[in-house]
Amino acid sequence: xxxxxxxxxxxxxxxxxxxxxxxxxxxxxxxxxxxxxxxxxxxxxxxxxxxxxxxxxxxxxxxxxxxxxxxxxxxxxxxxxxxxxxxxxxxxxxxxxxxxxxxxxxxxxxxxxxxxxxxxxxxxxxxxxxxxxxxxxxxxxxxxxxxxxxxxxxxxxxxxxxxxxxxxxxxxxx
Numbered sequence: 357x358x359x360x361x362x363x364x365x366x367x368x369x370x371x372x373x374x375x376x377x378x379x380x381x382x383x384x385x386x387x388x389x390x391x392x393x394x395x396x397x398x399x400x401x402x403x404x405x406x407x408x409x410x411x412x413x414x415x416x417x418x419x420x421x422x423x424x425x426x427x428x429x430x431x432x433x434x435x436x437x438x439x440x441x442x443x444x445x446x447x448x449x450x451x452x453x454x455x456x457x458x459x460x461x462x463x464x465x466x467x468x469x470x471x472x473x474x475x476x477x478x479x480x481x482x483x484x485x486x487x488x489x490x491x492x493x494x495x496x497x498x499x500x501x502x503x504x505x506x507x508x509x510x511x512x513x514x515x516x517x518x519x520x521x522x523x524x525x526x527x528x529x530x
Contacts, residue, residue, distance in 0.1 A: 359464055361471050364417040366410055369403050375426055376401040379454035392516025420464045428455035430468045439524055448476045450486035469502050477529055487511050487522035503527045
């Protein structure tokens with residue numbers, strides 16, 4: 357399976373919006389009320405908000421494409437606001453990494469993760485870090501396989517009015 361990684365552009369916003377909504381829904385459906393889910397999808401993955409994100413020159417967004425069609429994406433940024441303890445190091449936050457359910461287990465998430473880690477190393481970041489829902493066992497195993505470990509810190513990440521907690525994971529880069 358030939359997967360290409362390419363930077364997301366403003367022209368891609370309609371496709372990104374659909375992909376982001378579908379992958380988030382598939383990942384977290386059943387973890388909150390249907391109303392909270394619909395609110396979250398509308399609030400966070402509408403075209404206006406995604407366009408604004410892509411206009412942030414410090415936020416990097418990439419598609420994983422199979423046969424020219426986006427099947428996954430990732431976003432990362434040097435950002436310390438949600439995890440002040442990480443300021444001790446030059447750190448790159450993985451904000452999102454999602455793959456369409458039909459493409460799970462095909463190495464696409466790994467290809468996206470490799471792209472993120474390669475970028476972090478090339479730009480001389482000391483730490484790669486991310487937040488992940490404490491009950492997302494599939495993601496936790498994936499991150500552990502990629503050398504991430506629990507930092508001991510957590511972060512509240514509600515979906516609408518449904519409380520949820522993310523654990524902060526980190527990977528120190530040599």
